[in-house]
Amino acid sequence: MKYSEKVMDHFTNPRNVGEIENADGVGVVGNAKCGDIMKMYLKIDENEVITDCKFKTFGCGAAIATSSMATELVKGHTVEEALKLTNSAVVEALDGLPAVKVHCSVLAEEAIKSAVADYYTKIGKPVDFELEDHDHDHDHVVED
Amino acid sequence: MSRFIYADNAATTPVSREVIDAMMPCFESEWGNPSSAHSMGISAKDMLDDARERIANVLGCSAGEIYFTSGGTEADNWAIRGAAMRMKAKGRTHIVTSKIEHPAVLRTCEALAKEGFDVSYVGVDKYGVIDLDELRSVVTDKTAVVAIMFANNEIGTIEPIEEIVEIAHAKGALMFTDAVQAVGNMDIDLSKIKVDMLALSGHKLHAPKGIGLLYIRKGVVIGNLIEGGGQEKRKRGGTENLPYIVGLARALELAKENMVHLPRVAAMRDRLISELTKIPYSSLNGHPTNRLPGLVNIGFEFIEGESMLLWLDMKGICASTGSACSSASLDASHVLLAIGVPHEKAHGSLRLSISKDTTEDDIDYIIENVAPIVEKLRNMSPLWEEIVKKEKVNL
Numbered sequence: 325m326k327y328s329e330k331v332m333d334h335f336t337n338p339r340n341v342g343e344i345e346n347a348d349g350v351g352v353v354g355n356a357k358c359g360d361i362m363k364m365y366l367k368i369d370e371n372e373v374i375t376d377c378k379f380k381t382f383g384c385g386a387a388i389a390t391s392s393m394a395t396e397l398v399k400g401h402t403v404e405e406a407l408k409l410t411n412s413a414v415v416e417a418l419d420g421l422p423a424v425k426v427h428c429s430v431l432a433e434e435a436i437k438s439a440v441a442d443y444y445t446k447i448g449k450p451v452d453f454e455l456e457d458h459d460h461d462h463d464h465v466v467e468d
Numbered sequence: 469m470s471r472f473i474y475a476d477n478a479a480t481t482p483v484s485r486e487v488i489d490a491m492m493p494c495f496e497s498e499w500g501n502p503s504s505a506h507s508m509g510i511s512a513k514d515m516l517d518d519a520r521e522r523i524a525n526v527l528g529c530s531a532g533e534i535y536f537t538s539g540g541t542e543a544d545n546w547a548i549r550g551a552a553m554r555m556k557a558k559g560r561t562h563i564v565t566s567k568i569e570h571p572a573v574l575r576t577c578e579a580l581a582k583e584g585f586d587v588s589y590v591g592v593d594k595y596g597v598i599d600l601d602e603l604r605s606v607v608t609d610k611t612a613v614v615a616i617m618f619a620n621n622e623i624g625t626i627e628p629i630e631e632i633v634e635i636a637h638a639k640g641a642l643m644f645t646d647a648v649q650a651v652g653n654m655d656i657d658l659s660k661i662k663v664d665m666l667a668l669s670g671h672k673l674h675a676p677k678g679i680g681l682l683y684i685r686k687g688v689v690i691g692n693l694i695e696g697g698g699q700e701k702r703k704r705g706g707t708e709n710l711p712y713i714v715g716l717a718r719a720l721e722l723a724k725e726n727m728v729h730l731p732r733v734a735a736m737r738d739r740l741i742s743e744l745t746k747i748p749y750s751s752l753n754g755h756p757t758n759r760l761p762g763l764v765n766i767g768f769e770f771i772e773g774e775s776m777l778l779w780l781d782m783k784g785i786c787a788s789t790g791s792a793c794s795s796a797s798l799d800a801s802h803v804l805l806a807i808g809v810p811h812e813k814a815h816g817s818l819r820l821s822i823s824k825d826t827t828e829d830d831i832d833y834i835i836e837n838v839a840p841i842v843e844k845l846r847n848m849s850p851l852w853e854e855i856v857k858k859e860k861v862n863l
Contacts, residue, residue: 382852
């Protein structure tokens with residue numbers, strides 16, 4: 325699997341790894357069966373700005389790199405803006421991903437959305453966006 | 469200090485210098501077609517015959533029982549399909565294989581199932597050893613061929629081939645074994661092991677990729693897979709790949725000579741196993757003793773294999789994993805699932821396959837590097853976070 329330099333940078337030096345005590349929103353997506361789980365923590369201020377974002381990921385190099393990049397892309401932005409984060413924006417920011425790894429970026433997008441949904445639920449705001457039940461079926465391409 | 473340790477010999481091996489030297493004349497001067505009637509052809513034919521004879525000597529069979537192929541995959545396809553086609557005429561329309569075979573075997577069986585054959589996939593125990601009772605119960609007088617590997621490529625477990633042969637033969641079925649991982653790592657004497665067919669591949673034993681062979685015991689007849697110009701006694705068409713055949717012959721001779729190194733390799737393997745399983749939440753996959761001398765497979769819980777491989781690669785160590793994410797297929801290893809390893813743990817498996825060229829110093833370096841990588845990845849794993857919290861509660 326050949327990754328871009330940027331993916332390798334975010335894999336070897338992931339930004340914002342960790343947990344946030346008393347986070348305002350926590351999202352977990354993926355499952356161990358498929359080999360990737362992402363957990364996102366958000367700290368959100370009264371102006372709905374994401375002041376801190378941390379992640380923990382069980383997964384491959386691309387899963388770790390996309391988690392790291394997603395935290396960078398939402399940190400300092402409003403919740404509203406974070407909801408607009410797409411998986412392709414994550415892929416683009418990482419200078420591309422191998423085709424079989426694109427699902428990791430989808431997972432990163434979902435993890436952010438799931439954390440925001442948790443935040444909305446906590447503050448009693450309706451979750452007015454779609455949350456996919458992320459049972460991602462991979463493309464089965466070739467045998468090793 | 470930049471290290472390079474190749475610990476993925478079960479994937480492929482470097483071509484040895486002696487093999488390259490043996491092949492060179494076939495490119496430079498002996499480039500004739502063995503089928504040609506002129507002197508160039510006769511000389512090429514002599515080399516082909518000589519190579520076949522030398523291979524037969526190593527394997528304990530006769531030259532007439534060796535059929536060259538493009539590799540292990542072709543030999544697997546040919547043996548099973550060829551046997552199925554032939555035995556179908558005798559009313560045998562059942563194929564028996566195991567759940568832990570190489571994809572070349574499994575996909576061939578699946579293709580034959582679509583063509584009307586019944587296929588039984590025999591299970592294995594927690595070490596990956598074929599369930600002989602189940603095997604006895606599924607092999608019948610309708611069974612065309614039993615296809616079970618000599619030793620497993622992922623976990624290294626060696627199968628009880630002689631007992632499997634007896635079970636197959638008791639019902640008149642043909643017995644085929646994929647010995648791609650075993651040849652070169654075990655002493656295999658076909659005068660003693662009564663399989664009907666055996667597949668091997670050159671690139672697993674320091675010959676080039678693109679050459680292998682199918683051994684077909686004298687008297688056993690199977691259908692053809694590749695039709696052509698009458699080569700290999702009209703059983704496998706295509707101009708013989710003489711350079712690689714000569715290389716394969718040399719590689720097999722060297723493998724036989726190098727058997728003396730296997731006890732040392734096995735000792736290094738055991739050191740890897742005992743040291744790496746000291747890491748918390750790790751365990752050996754495969755049989756603890758009855759395993760290939762160079763193959764180690766360890767499952768590390770709460771982390772994913774590809775991440776481990778990337779870090780190991782940055783440290784100069786080439787290894788492999790049964791995790792979905794490392795391969796283009798994105799499926800967790802069917803072998804690990806068959807021995808009862810749960811999905812999440814199968815994703816965290818690490819396979820190290822060493823050789824006679826591996827040194828004790830290399831083993832030290834691998835041991836030093838694996839633990840910190842596992843720790844680093846666990847520290848960013850949400851699954852590990854849960855375990856740590858649970859343990860704190862239990863204290």
